Amino acid sequence: MSWRMTGFDGVPLTRGGWRFFLPDYDARYSEELRERLIDSAFAAIDGTLPTRVRRSRHAETWFEHFNQVGGPAAYFKVLDPIHGVNRARRIFKRGRAAHVASISAHLRAEAVGVPEILLLGAERRGGREIIVTARVEGFSIARHLRRAKLESRRGVLRALGAEVSRLHRAGYIHGDLSPFNIFVTGLEPPQFVFIDHERTRRTILSRLARPRMRNLVQLGHLELFGITNTDRMRVWSGYAAGFSRRRRRAERRRVAAMLRERIAQDRKGGVAARVAATLGPRREASGS
CATH class of the missing domain: 1.10.510.10 (Transferase(Phosphotransferase) domain 1)
Structure with a gap:
């Protein structure tokens, strides 16, 4: 299974200073679901998504259903910008969202259970990132x-x-x-x-x-x-x-x-x- 993140046309989706990526293996993504995912991602980024799950030290998590467009219930995790020494290290390392996609692929190959990734996003200048995953049934x-x-x-x-x-x-x-x-x-x-x-x-x-x-x-x-x-x-x-x-x-x-x-x-x-x-x-x- 490939986990290279691309849009429907094979290139990243850009909007409002953000780049969004969809998993290229998933044929279930309709155009409407894609737009809803990105709209909800912006709502989570702006703090206006209706259901806020929690605020941790480095991230804020939100929740939304997508039943009306044939999608799953999903969690939106907005990662705060990295500061200090860790920010300098990003020059040599991939972003956190890309890391989650990569490590999830490796774990899945080892038959370790991981959530399904629906959408990834990275802010071009501010340093924030977002990871959208399907709700785990359990x-x-x-x-x-x-x-x-x-x-x-x-x-x-x-x-x-x-x-x-x-x-x-x-x-x-x-x-x-x-x-x-x-x-x-x-x-x-x-x-x-x-x-x-x-x-x-x-x-x-x-x-x-x-x-x-x-x-x-x-x-x-x-x-x-x-x-x-x-x-x-x-x-x-x-x-x-x-x-x-x-x-x-x-x-x-x-x-x-x-x-x-x-x-x-x-x-x-x-x-x-x-x-x-x-x-x-x-x-x-x-x-x-």
Whole structure:
């Protein structure tokens, strides 16, 4: 599948100081849908699209349906301009939107779930960029775990660890592997989609323990959703099991050390008190 971004006529679409790109493989783009996507992109850029999802440190995200023109529900992520040293680095690197398109293509080739890209855009002078993706059909891992029954939750946690292991063994480090950036899209067997790839990299550093463990630490945010240390170990055990037998023991030692550190933090009371205040009394036995 080609991910070279072009317009219908094979050249970038320009409007209002922006250049827009459509994926050249997708024959489902009608002229009307294309125009609606670009109009909505400008509304998101101007801050006038009706549904604002959230404002993060570096971007603002909006949402809109395109049912009337045969298109999917879509998210519009407007990336702020890059400043300082990072802006100088752009001279030698491609833009963030182009990076997302490239890394998504590579991940899809590895059978890793990623959102479908509908439109990309870059401002010629201001430095802003926009990435439009189709809504993922499923629930974030955080939302799924709130609702899932005990056995289903255990299976999903183990499968999540195995999928992150597969991501790392393929050479990728996700830039923000939080529970909100992982969606559960199927249960038999569990299937996942990873979103937000502006900082995802294919790197030789994935062979090193420290960057991989940092990704797993990001998954420690599962504590916010009533996940026990036993549940957390299910994720990490699923992760270690994905490696060869020779490396598996070393990976298990690493994740066991992470768990001991997490338990020590919990015993200090800071995390436990915040979780208890947020969740209230637990009504579900943890089990093993």
